[in-house]
Amino acid sequence: MPPQDDKSEQQGPKDYTCLMSGDPQKTFYLETFGCQMNVHDSEKVIGTLVQQGYRQVETVEQAGLILYNTCSIRDKAEQKVFHRLADYKKLQAQGKRFGVLGCVAQQEGEKIFERAPHVSLVCGSASYRKLPEILAQLESVATNAASFRSAALSAAGLRANIGGVIPSEAAFQEERGISRGAEPAPAEIVRDSQLVRITGLDDRQTDECFETEFTARSNPHRGYITIIEGCDKFCAYCVVPFTRGKERSRTSDSVLAEARQMADLGYTEIQLLGQNVNSYKDPAGKRSFAELLAAVGEVPGIRRVRFTTSHPRDFGRDIVEAIDAVFTLCDHVHLPVQTGSTRLLDAMQRLYTREQYLERIAWIKAARRHISITTDVIVGFPGETEADLAETLSLLEEVGYDGVFSFKYSPRPNTPAVAFEDAIPDQEKARRLEVLMTKQKEIQIARCQKYIGTVCEVMVEGHNSARGQWVGRTSQNKTLNFKAPHGLVPALGSYVPVLVTGSFPNSLAGELVV
Numbered sequence: 001m002p003p004q005d006d007k008s009e010q011q012g013p014k015d016y017t018c019l020m021s022g023d024p025q026k027t028f029y030l031e032t033f034g035c036q037m038n039v040h041d042s043e044k045v046i047g048t049l050v051q052q053g054y055r056q057v058e059t060v061e062q063a064g065l066i067l068y069n070t071c072s073i074r075d076k077a078e079q080k081v082f083h084r085l086a087d088y089k090k091l092q093a094q095g096k097r098f099g100v101l102g103c104v105a106q107q108e109g110e111k112i113f114e115r116a117p118h119v120s121l122v123c124g125s126a127s128y129r130k131l132p133e134i135l136a137q138l139e140s141v142a143t144n145a146a147s148f149r150s151a152a153l154s155a156a157g158l159r160a161n162i163g164g165v166i167p168s169e170a171a172f173q174e175e176r177g178i179s180r181g182a183e184p185a186p187a188e189i190v191r192d193s194q195l196v197r198i199t200g201l202d203d204r205q206t207d208e209c210f211e212t213e214f215t216a217r218s219n220p221h222r223g224y225i226t227i228i229e230g231c232d233k234f235c236a237y238c239v240v241p242f243t244r245g246k247e248r249s250r251t252s253d254s255v256l257a258e259a260r261q262m263a264d265l266g267y268t269e270i271q272l273l274g275q276n277v278n279s280y281k282d283p284a285g286k287r288s289f290a291e292l293l294a295a296v297g298e299v300p301g302i303r304r305v306r307f308t309t310s311h312p313r314d315f316g317r318d319i320v321e322a323i324d325a326v327f328t329l330c331d332h333v334h335l336p337v338q339t340g341s342t343r344l345l346d347a348m349q350r351l352y353t354r355e356q357y358l359e360r361i362a363w364i365k366a367a368r369r370h371i372s373i374t375t376d377v378i379v380g381f382p383g384e385t386e387a388d389l390a391e392t393l394s395l396l397e398e399v400g401y402d403g404v405f406s407f408k409y410s411p412r413p414n415t416p417a418v419a420f421e422d423a424i425p426d427q428e429k430a431r432r433l434e435v436l437m438t439k440q441k442e443i444q445i446a447r448c449q450k451y452i453g454t455v456c457e458v459m460v461e462g463h464n465s466a467r468g469q470w471v472g473r474t475s476q477n478k479t480l481n482f483k484a485p486h487g488l489v490p491a492l493g494s495y496v497p498v499l500v501t502g503s504f505p506n507s508l509a510g511e512l513v514v
């Protein structure tokens with residue numbers, strides 16, 4: 001899954017004050033790192049917190065509870081959270097509580113308490129459903145700390161440990177005679193200092209999805225809907241199956257109900273999310289992924305539907321047919337390839353060859369509509385040769401991508417690739433990344449130029465007052481910055497036609513058609 005739209009790996013706080021009620025003392029700050037899946041998880045976490053009477057604030061200084069929703073896909077992303085925690089450690093003296101959510105939480109677990117002892121809460125995404133209980137525990141431990149000697153935690157599956165030694169997962173399970181997957185027994189709370197430690201990590205084998213009554217979506221016009229969580233693919237480099245657990249799909253009926261609800265609230269663009277949306281399986285057996293896609297596209301009021309991320313192995317021709325048949329499905333497919341070398345695809349355990357990948361590309365290119373194609377590429381995977389890199393570069397040419405998210409391979413814990421020989425030195429990875437990006441830039445410049453003189457419909461997403469331009473997005477997911485005649489103010493979220501008059505490697509420029 002590519003990083004969020006703005007390509008940064010973090011997102012600052014949004015203010016939902018208008019939606020808040022309840023205890024003004026219960027304030028939280030939430031910062032999100034990583035992909036769209038994390039951004040959307042944060043929207044659901046915020047919804048849950050708001051329903052528990054919390055109020056979101058803009059700065060760490062204003063907050064009682066400081067939360068980081070973390071990403072561990074690459075080492076750099078993982079280190080960010082520890083830097084943040086170190087930066088604000090001193091605020092603990094003011095009674096602020098710190099929590100680590102998401103993939104780093106799931107991956108590092110209780111080790112986070114050792115590395116950042118001021119953290120009170122570590123909660124992986126598979127335990128978000130239990131957040132109300134976890135928050136209640138955090139509050140009750142905080143407010144009643146003085147009266148605690150030892151007490152049983154009422155919420156099954158939670159453990160709180162106040163300044164005590166936290167037993168390892170295995171020891172904890174063994175101690176209580178429970179095996180993985182069984183409902184864990186209530187835990188003991190032991191207090192000998194003011195430190196509160198709560199983990200919600202026990203649910204990685206869960207069959208359930210994180211569905212909330214209220215999701216605090218940060219954009220009033222376009223929003224995400226998760227259709228499948230987890231991943232069963234186990235690519236050799238990827239930590240996601242370990243941090244997000246096994247695949248579990250929501251029923252297509254519940255996805256459609258959410259889509260209708262969003263349409264009623266005025267949303268016009270929906271992005272269906274999953275680590276691998278193509279392996280979506282309706283638990284009720286009613287709809288395939290392509291059928292669900294089409295059904296969401298037919299919800300009255302919905303004008304654009306996107307989906308990410310696709311896996312080439314599971315990407316079916318029916319998806320292209322659905323895009324051709326249903327006008328609201330966007331002209332864009334993100335199809336991560338990772339490398340153009342079949343030898344390396346095999347080492348990566350990607351389950352397809354270069355030829356099979358190109359077959360999918362041929363289906364997409366044969367569509368009646370012009371579908372834009374983007375991808376993810378990893379350079380410097382162990383054993384990558386110059387010949388492998390050359391194959392990736394030739395694939396870029398052959399496909400003609402409209403965008404490539406490229407990454408230096410980063411060894412991740414638990415993954416098979418950490419043990420692979422022939423690691424590529426970091427400097428060499430950086431060189432290869434540069435070569436790849438230079439090549440792709442040339443391709444994009446040429447591709448973007450082709451839009452000049454055409455009229456594209458954009459959704460108006462913002463205004464750049466410094467440049468006097470409006471920011472729009474095309475169906476093909478291109479940013480199109482445009483000028484409007486003096487006095488004409490296009491409404492945010494509206495769809496307007498724009499004549500493309502200029503192009504850059506990553507965006508287009510144009511003028512509103514009046």
Ligand code: 5AD
Pocket residue numbers: 001002003073074237238239336338376377378407408409410411412
């Ligand atoms: N190192 C570098 N990039 C990675 N990705 C996933 N795992 C790693 C890793 N260990 C990239 C892949 C994936 C995208 C979301 O992140 O390209 O498609």
Ligand code: SF4
Pocket residue numbers: 001231232233234235238239240241275276311
């Ligand atoms: Fe990771 Fe591969 Fe699953 Fe994508 S398909 S989330 S790269 S394991």
